Amino acid sequence: KKFHHPSVKSLHRGQFIWNLANVPLLDRYIYALGQNKYRDIVQQVIEQFKGKVIPKLSSFRACINHGDLNDHNILVDSSPASLENPQYRVSGILDFSDMSYGYYVFEVAIAIMYMMIESPDPLSVGGHVLAGFESVLPLTEEERGALFLLVSGRFSQSLVIAAHTALRYPENKEYLMITAKTGWKHLMKMFEVGQEAVEKTWFETAEAYTNRAPA
Numbered sequence: 001k002k003f004h005h006p007s008v009k010s011l012h013r014g015q016f017i018w019n020l021a022n023v024p025l026l027d028r029y030i031y032a033l034g035q036n037k038y039r040d041i042v043q044q045v046i047e048q049f050k051g052k053v054i055p056k057l058s059s060f061r062a063c064i065n066h067g068d069l070n071d072h073n074i075l076v077d078s079s080p081a082s083l084e085n086p087q088y089r090v091s092g093i094l095d096f097s098d099m100s101y102g103y104y105v106f107e108v109a110i111a112i113m114y115m116m117i118e119s120p121d122p123l124s125v126g127g128h129v130l131a132g133f134e135s136v137l138p139l140t141e142e143e144r145g146a147l148f149l150l151v152s153g154r155f156s157q158s159l160v161i162a163a164h165t166a167l168r169y170p171e172n173k174e175y176l177m178i179t180a181k182t183g184w185k186h187l188m189k190m191f192e193v194g195q196e197a198v199e200k201t202w203f204e205t206a207e208a209y210t211n212r213a214p215a
Contacts, residue, residue: 127205
C-alpha cells in the first residue's frame with residue numbers, strides 16, 4: 001500500500017495475462033484446450049468472472065501484487081522449540097517477475113490455488129490460507145464474496161496458459177503441465193461442490209482460528 005519506487009509505473013501492466021483481473025483475456029488462448037469438458041468449465045469461469053468480478057474490482061482495495069505465491073516461491077524457517085510439533089514462519093519470498101498492480105484479495109486467491117495443488121485436503125486448505133492472511137488484513141465482505149471465482153480464475157489462467165505454451169514449446173510440456181496433473185481435478189471439484197459449499201468450508205475453517213484460545 002505504501003510502496004514507492006522510481007519505476008513503480010512499470011507495474012501497471014494492463015494486458016499482463018497473469019494479472020487476475022485479466023481472466024477474460026483467456027478467450028485468446030482457450031483454443032489450446034480443444035473441445036472438451038475442460039474448455040466448457042473454463043468458459044463458464046470466464047463468463048461468470050466477467051459478470052460477477054469485473055464490475056466489483058473498483059470496490060476492492062488496491063495494492064501491488066507479488067502475483068505468484070506458490071510453494072516454490074515461499075521460504076520458511078522452522079522453530080527448534082518442538083521437534084514433535086514444529087512451528088514454521090515465512091522467512092522470505094522469491095521470484096518477483098509477475099508483480100503488477102492489483103488487489104489484496106488477488107494475493108489470497110493465488111495462494112489458495114497453489115496450496116490446493118499441494119494439499120491432501122484441497123477444498124479446506126483455503127480456509128487456513130484465509131485465516132493466516134486475515135490475521136494481518138481482514139478481507140471485506142465484497143472481497144470474500146469474490147474469492148471462489150478468483151481462485152477458479154487463477155486455476156483457469158494456469159491451466160489454459162500451460163496448454164497454450166505446451167503447444168508452442170512441446171519439448172517443455174512435462175514441466176509446463178505440472179499444475180494440470182491435479183489442477184483440472186480441483187477446478188472441476190470446486191464447481192461440482194458449488195460456490196456456496198466451498199465458501200462455507202473456507203469461512204468456517206478460518207473462523208475456527210479466531211475462536212482458539214491463545215497458547
